[in-house]
Amino acid sequence: MKQHKNRRILMSLYAAATSMTVLTGFTSLAAETEPISIQTTVSGEETADWGFSDIAGEMHEEVLTETKTAAEEAQQAYIKKQEEERKAAEEAARIAAEKAAAEAAAQEEKELLASLIFCEAGNQPYEGQVAVGAVVMNRVKSGSYPDTISDVIYQSGQFTPAMTGWLDSVRASSGYTESAMQAAEDALAGSNPVGDCLYFSTGGWGMQIGDHYFH
Numbered sequence: 001m002k003q004h005k006n007r008r009i010l011m012s013l014y015a016a017a018t019s020m021t022v023l024t025g026f027t028s029l030a031a032e033t034e035p036i037s038i039q040t041t042v043s044g045e046e047t048a049d050w051g052f053s054d055i056a057g058e059m060h061e062e063v064l065t066e067t068k069t070a071a072e073e074a075q076q077a078y079i080k081k082q083e084e085e086r087k088a089a090e091e092a093a094r095i096a097a098e099k100a101a102a103e104a105a106a107q108e109e110k111e112l113l114a115s116l117i118f119c120e121a122g123n124q125p126y127e128g129q130v131a132v133g134a135v136v137m138n139r140v141k142s143g144s145y146p147d148t149i150s151d152v153i154y155q156s157g158q159f160t161p162a163m164t165g166w167l168d169s170v171r172a173s174s175g176y177t178e179s180a181m182q183a184a185e186d187a188l189a190g191s192n193p194v195g196d197c198l199y200f201s202t203g204g205w206g207m208q209i210g211d212h213y214f215h
Helices: 004-024 027-032 050-122 126-141 149-153 159-163 168-175 176-189
Strands: 036-042 048-051 207-209 211-213
Touching: 004 036, 048 211, 050 126, 050 149, 050 168, 050 176, 126 149, 126 207, 126 211, 159 168
Parallel strands: none
Antiparallel strands: 036 048, 207 211
16 A cells, blocks of 8 residues: 555656656756666565656556546537537427417417407497307307317308308408407407307397397
C-alpha cells in the first residue's frame, strides 16, 4: 500500500515538474536530460524501481483514456438530447394538428347550426333563433337521437331545409346572417330558452316564441 501511495505522490510531483518545464520554456533541458529512475525500499520490502519515463507514459495513457471516456459520454449526452428534442417537436406538432383539426370541426358545426337556424328561423325574433339551436343541442344530448350536430340535423325526415337542399346551399355560400351565427354560438355555449324541448313547429301546442311552438 505504501508503495502505491508513494508512486502516486511521485507521479504528482512529476506532473508538477513537467508543467513547470513547459511554463518556463526549459523544454530543451527536459529533452536532453537522461531518464531518471528512483529506487525505494519500504519496510524491508522488495525494492521498487520507478522510472520517470514509465510514469509519464502511464500518465499519458490515463489522460487519453479519460479524454476518450469524456468524449464518448458527451456524444451520448448529445444524442440523447437530440432525441428528446425530436420527440418534443413531434409531440408539439401532433398536439397542434389535433387542436387545429378540433377547431376546424367546431367551426364547421357552428356554421352548420347557423345555417339551419337561418333556414328555420331567420325571420324570427333572436330568442326564437336561439331556441331552434337549443332544440338541436337537446337532441344531441338525448339518447333518442344521434350524438353529433351534423347527424342530428341530417337525420332523415327531421328538418325540411336539410331534405330539400336549401340548408346545403346556405351553408356552402355562408348565406346565414350574423344574427343566426350569434344564435348558434349562444346555443353551443348552453343558452336554452326552451328547456328540454325536442321539437318545434309553426302550429300546434307548447311554448310559443315568435311563430314557433316548442314542445
